[in-house]
Amino acid sequence: MARFSPLDWPVLRQVRSGDLLGRGPAVTSAHTRAMTPRTATADRVVQSVCPFCAVGCGQKVYVSGERVVQIEGDPDSPISRGRLCPKGASSEQLVNNPLRQTKIRYRAPHATEWQDLDRDTAIDMIADRFVEARRNAWQDCDSKGRILRRTMGIASLGGATLDNEENYVIKKLFTAAGAIQIENQARI
Template identity: 45%
Template sequence: MSRPPSRRTMRRPLARRIDDFLRDWSLPRQLAGQPHRSDAARSTLSEGLRPRLEQADTVSTTICPYCAVGCAQLSYVKDGRLIHIEGDPRSPINQGTLCPKGAATFSLVNNPQRLSRVKWRAPYSDRWEEKPLDWAMERIAQLVKRTRDETFVHKLPNGTTVNHTMAIGSLGGATLDNEENYLIKKVFSAGLGLVWVENQARV
């Protein structure tokens, strides 16, 4: 018949755990005078830690889509899927920082409710239909052309030449650069005769 373990034997595992904890914990080593930037700060846990982004197979640069500041971002991708977004420290604009909206770009991209296909609802219909992108672009072009032709004004009643339409407007995105905005203004104002040309960055 075996004897029950003595109190001394039962205390051994606890003492060993405490001893291992104190030996592995970095604070006692730092209090003993070891520099905190060297081995004193290491532990079993920290030795096993790995950079969370080392699994990314592609790192690309992009611009935050939310406002007119134009903060640069680094996008980490693995197997074609975004796994993390952070500020680009090389940017003179944000220098690696992001506001809460910019930091939430990750959820914007990976949100399961994000629409990734063209949705169209026919007039008086009660349901949405999926359409090809080419079909949508062609329909937009046709509607713009038809609306312009139906509402285009060459001259005012007093004889002043205006060559414009008041029935179509343009609202540009905040991430458009100067060159893109220049082209939009030329195409919409000089080409189509739009009067209402605005940009999100100014609203």
């Protein structure tokens, strides 16, 4: 390890280099000068939209190989002009979290263990239960004979991690199925 010299003090470096306000290279350490940004390792940059709410802020996603290394605000976005809220700025952690579930997990009623399902089996199970709940709770008319054509057996609560298009399609699907209890987390 090199011996420390008083000539390496930041104040003396500022005076010697003429950087009296301390805004230039005189005040940076050797460690800071050796650092490289995460974006320098990226192979490509992909434009995307933040997944957290309905605002639709633009993002630049820096990808190295098949791994996302950084997500920043897109300055070309007319919506966010390069800025992201704290949730949007943390979306890289959402993608790279080691605890993120990448398989479909199912726990049967009264079971104590989870089991992995393939996508087609899970979709069939959801569709069967959706249709059964709609059929069992369907209300065609009320007690006075007024037409209702609705189901009280299905409700939807959308999440803030869905984008505008997903929320729009979910709203259309549930409305077409006769559900009237449709809400979104972003509105609550």
